[in-house]
Amino acid sequence: MRRYWIAVASYDHVRIGVEQGFAQACHGKSKPLKRMKTNDVVFYYSPSNKMGKKDQFQSFTAMGRILDGRVYQVEMSPGFTPFRSDVTxxxxxxxxxxxxxxxxxxxxxxKQHYGEKFRYGHFEISKKDAETLWHAMNAMPKERV
Structure with a gap:
């Protein structure tokens, strides 16, 4: 059964993941990625355009499918080896x-404290919420969540 997720990252980081075809969550931790399985759908919520800025961007910025559920590590810089999963x-x-x-x-x-949920960095949502986001983000009509 397909599940639906939200991951939180600044938009500049989301764009890198989209361009390179990977998901990364919670500053590179493995546990959130291990919860997602093949064909699950992940939406990215970006509180800001750039990491560390408080520009109140507060937008859903990407959506994709987990390819094979494999979680692996990469070295981004000396001492920083985050976990990733491949995503289309x-x-x-x-x-x-x-x-x-x-x-x-x-x-x-x-509604006054909606941001509390995003502090977890990664959480599951309902299919109804996934469909709401899918329609709002204008995904290609041939695709389905």
Missing amino acids: FYPHIKPVNIHDVMDHLEFVTD
Whole structure:
């Protein structure tokens, strides 16, 4: 059974993952990636455009399918070897601000404190929420979540 996830990363980091076809979560930890299996769908939420900035970007910025569920490590720099999973990202996705879809997302149970959920860095969402995001981000019509 396919599951649906949200991972949190700045948009500059999401773009690198999309370009290179990988998912990375929670500053490179393996556990979140190991929860995702082949054909699961991951959405990225970007609180900011650039890591460390507080620009209130607050948008869903990418969506893709986990390819084979394999989790592996790479050396990005000396002493930093994050874990990754291969992902096929959907083309033609546009960022969608959370405030434009918040009223339609089941996981947002408290609109004033919606950001609390994102602090986990990675969490599962319902199929209904996945479909809401898929439609809002204008995924290619031939694809399905």
